[in-house]
Amino acid sequence: MTSLIVSGCSSKPATKKQENQDLNYPTRQIELVVPFAAGGGVDLAARTVAEYLSKEWGQPIVVTNKTGGGGIIGAQYALKDSKPDGYTVLVNNNSSTSMHEAGTSNPTLTIEDNKFISRIATGSIAYAVQTDAEWNNFEEFSKWVKANPEKLTWASVGPAGISAFAVAQWLESIGVDYHKTKMISSEGASDSAAKVAGGHVVLGVHTVGEFAPLVDSGKIKLLAVQSPERNPLYPDIPTTKEQGFEGLTVKWWTGLSFAPGTPDEIVEKWDKAIEKMQKDEEFIKQLEKVKLEPGYLNSEDFTSEVQTETDIFTKLAEETGIRK
Template sequence: MRRRSLALLPLATALGAAPLGAPFAQTAAFPTRPVRIVVPFAAGGTADVLARLVGERLSAKWGQPVLVENRPGAGGNIGAEQVARAAGDGHTLLLGTIGIHAASSIYARLPYNPDTDLAPVTVLAEMPNALIVHPSVPAQNLRELIALARAQPGALTFGSAGSGSSTHMAGELFMQVAGVQMTHVPYRGSSAALTDLMAGSIQLMFENVPTVPPLARAGSVRALAVTSAEAVDALPGVPPATQAGLPDYVATAWMTLAAPASVPAPLLQRLNADTVAVLNEPAIQDRLRQLGAIKRGLSVEESRRFFAEETRKWTRVIQTANIRVN
């Protein structure tokens, strides 16, 4: 027991108060100041869009500002490490991705361990990528792109949000399934990669669907396929890769909300409950559908199992491609 005075209480009360009092008090008081959601990528990408969408609703629920802070670099690990080392009081959260939670084995060394230094709050949403090309690329469909890549091994360049990011992993899996070689060009976030793609500095990329429709409508990029097993309403007329020449290729991205591992379990459950409630709001679900995202809202335990399953999948991709980042 933490205080001698507890000895005067009935035994059952004392035993219950010692381990649970502080965490429950902390949970009841949360939040006591503005909450930060660190997005470990540049502003304007899908992760940023989703963080602001969820953050706005959490702010209304909590009565405190929820501030989105972009900290790009190292495939998301600069921002993720910042959150991992933050105080475990729930006021600093992370908008996480595959690259952080499931593809960390790509790095020879990391200054933190995402498996043990971060705790999942929930899996927010899952979304397909779109394989998009610069309009100058002569391929008009997926089969033509594969033929072009096979005829010119390594000549086509694909950009990503950074080494180990979901957009990088989608490209690596594509090369393995299609049997082609392309050159990977990592950026500090998908916005920078998209800028270079539209300028013609790179030929293609696998971008999360939410940011693609306006670019495709403007003719800035051409969408050849989506990486889900089914078509996506946000990109009408764009076929799934499974129906366009690659029946075994599915590579969805997913976004999470995570916290420092030092956050007490009761507070983690509170964060989960509040975030899932926001995701269940009809307006949020409509917005997610418009973005081409699939609402998830998993429990803390379901999220942990999801991380483990995805880690196994993407570790196989990394090992097969022999990808290492020092």
């Protein structure tokens, strides 16, 4: 009888931490879904994560690019068409989350369709034109746009992508009607940069790192970087604020999310792994190679940040007419 009493008293429910440690996951290949073209910031960050976690967990992690719809085709595949078992992970960014919801009256996906895991990285956006373009800085370019709005063509992955919101916010700040300019669709940052270099569009707006290959090869030039301080990659390029532009806040990020219904224990295991990864020297070096900055936020903070951003972008979309 005594032994039975002792046994019963020592039997306690497993804590969440213990459950996470005992979780038998992963046991097979994981798919990281990138809803944008290869070579862009989301894709490069995804491959860095895949390399790190495949070694950490001893299971293959493959990156699949499913492009189209401004990131929505790949996002729908990962969040709606796949099982919520932790083996399909969306590598998302503003375009497929906050900006899509803010810019669409009846969005295919909302942020409620994401179970956010962690934010991985951030990147400062920049404004790029052809190398031989007549403008030497963003102030000169903005004056030209004010005088010739109908001549401004710019590339974007979609009507509610990061380029669209950045352009809309900038045009609003200088008093230009967004709808007098023309958006040209692209498949991602590398395609946008190529369109600028080839003279197919006047302006490209993506991260500094995404433009770097064509900047370094002399095919495009940066007029401004949108960040609190000058970017270390191109310290000679002044920020938008230095050139007299206030209130330009659009920034780029990339992070991970699961389909709703994915077990919390799996989300927690990913979140803890990403937190550990952000402190890994080799990971930091890899991020530097792809010209991104560490930007870890845990699941709770990431979820809150995306909600706040969605509210801000919704207001901008309504004011400028981006929302359709």
